[in-house]
């Protein structure tokens with residue numbers, strides 16, 4: 474964040490000399506950053522490389538002429554991501570802020586059901602994968618490498634093997650200690666044959682993966698239900714309409730599986746949805762001749778979806794290979810019943826932008842907006858410039874009076890630009906609140922022009938009115 478803060482050269486010189494003399498470090502400059510030591514976040518300091526040429530976008534996908542999608546285009550235009558190599562992107566400051574918020578919401582949901590956060594190595598030894606035969610069966614999707622001694626590894630595309638071996642390494646586990654719900658949020662690596670659509674299908678991406686260990690099939694099914702509920706709660710909190718569809722178990726294997734899908738045209742999965750009851754399924758799992766709902770016999774409808782989450786009930790498929798066992802109530806050894814549960818963290822960000830945005834303007838789930846508020850002071854040299862300092866005062870007042878908005882307010886200090894141009898940019902980036910110091914700031918009392926993105930309203934509010942409005946804002 475330091476790069477975004479207002480800095481005063483005189484102040485840093487003073488800080489250096491006073492540190493040398495007395496150890497005293499002044500924490501603010503009264504001229505540049507007034508207001509109880511709060512420093513202001515300035516838009517001009519945000520690292521936001523934009524203006525990528527069309528051919529640069531396409532080459533990031535590994536071939537020219539590939540289709541692109543709205544979220545990828547908007548994220549590139551606004552400077553949220555930058556291509557690095559096919560399927561790999563730099564995540565820029567706004568994206569990292571949104572992702573950190575998403576991870577906080579995920580943490581809250583996972584920890585509410587007893588999840589414990591861990592972090593496993595990405596460098597995954599071949600023996601683990603050979604034990605389950607996935608070293609061969611995953612074929613070219615695994616990114617493989619060797620260390621200097623010739624020992625083979627892959628870069629983890631998922632962690633069933635690693636986590637099961639980890640739990641198996643704990644001896645003398647008792648049924649009384651179970652269930653364990655272990656999860657992580659880490660980078661995953663898959664040599665996707667066709668990385669595309671920006672963060673929707675990358676070769677390197679963030680996933681939240683949870684692995685659960687229970688003492689009986691009944692307990693494991695209960696855990697499965699709990700994690701599914703937590704996923705529903707997550708998407709509800711993000712305001713994203715989703716479909717929970719029955720799914721194929723694929724290369725991960727197991728006995729039961731559901732996908733969480735966001736219905737949208739750019740999605741790569743076809744879903745069959747029953748309009749009358751809650752049944753829906755990925756069409757891969759259905760008999761293709763099936764036209765009616767297996768539950769209520771109504772005609773099924775088809776829709777496309779982006780898979781944002783996946784849940785599997787695995788049984789003892791992995792625990793039997795690595796001998797992940799515990800002592801049951803009779804003192805006998807018994808294999809753990811497992812489940813695994815993925816959420817595509819970077820995919821959720823892009824998919825949310827895909828479903829919520831217009832063609833020209835990014836819209837975020839409210840909780841994930843990188844900054845909640847953007848303040849726009851008058852253009853330099855304009856009539857309203859007489860009210861310029863009100864913006865800075867408002868900034869300080871917000872961060873002082875609305876504690877949850879500290880670090881959430883950005884000041885668009887590009888005052889050579891008109892208010893209109895800066896408002897257009899702000900609208901494109903999608904701040905939930907844009908507050909302009911315009912003509913009516915010259916009135917007594919001053920009125921600010923407040924653009925509220927989720928209601929579409931434009932309000933004229935006094936400073937107190939602004940405070941009342943913003944104090945309602947929820948931040949994770």
Ligand code: ATP
Pocket residue numbers: 631663665672673674675676678680723780781782783815816817818819820
């Ligand atoms: P897909 O069918 O889209 O290739 P998958 O079924 O192989 O995905 P899982 O192994 O179930 O994916 O991974 C869990 C989650 O990780 C997925 O639900 C998805 O949200 C996310 N994910 C998977 N592959 C990618 C990718 N290449 N880029 C971004 N996110 C991904």
Ligand code: MG
Pocket residue numbers: 780782783
């Ligand atoms: Mg899947």
